[in-house]
Amino acid sequence: MQVSSSSSAGKVSSSSSGGGGSEIAKLQKQLQSLSEELKNVATSDLDAKAKKEKVKLLQTQIQMVQAQIAAIQRARQQEQQAAQAQKAEAAAQAAREQRAKTEGQASTSLGSQLDTYA
Secondary structure, three states, X not given: OOOOOOOOOOOOOOOOOOOOHHHHHHHHHHHHHHXXXXXXXXXXXXXXXXXXXXXXXXXXXXXXXXXXXXXXXXXXXXXXXXXXXXXHHHHHHHHHHHHHHHHHHHHHHHHHHOOOOO
């Protein structure tokens, strides 16, 4: 007997950097559907071999969806870290520029305050 995947189980998305939150929500919904289908295998009227194959298929699909969710979350985390690093670098650059400006003003005013005697 051949086991075919259901319509919800066959729709494993291949985009890992897609729409972020909406993509994760869609994958979580798919994960829930696959999990529900996995629970229903036990009460299905398939023979033991077909049940075993279907369970294996569904578990593989669940793992694929979980991996996609993890990949999207990792990509989002990396983007956030890059944005934070960029903000920190911009703040450090602004501080360096301010310090250079302040030091330049201090040395200019100091030079004008000195009297020279010949």
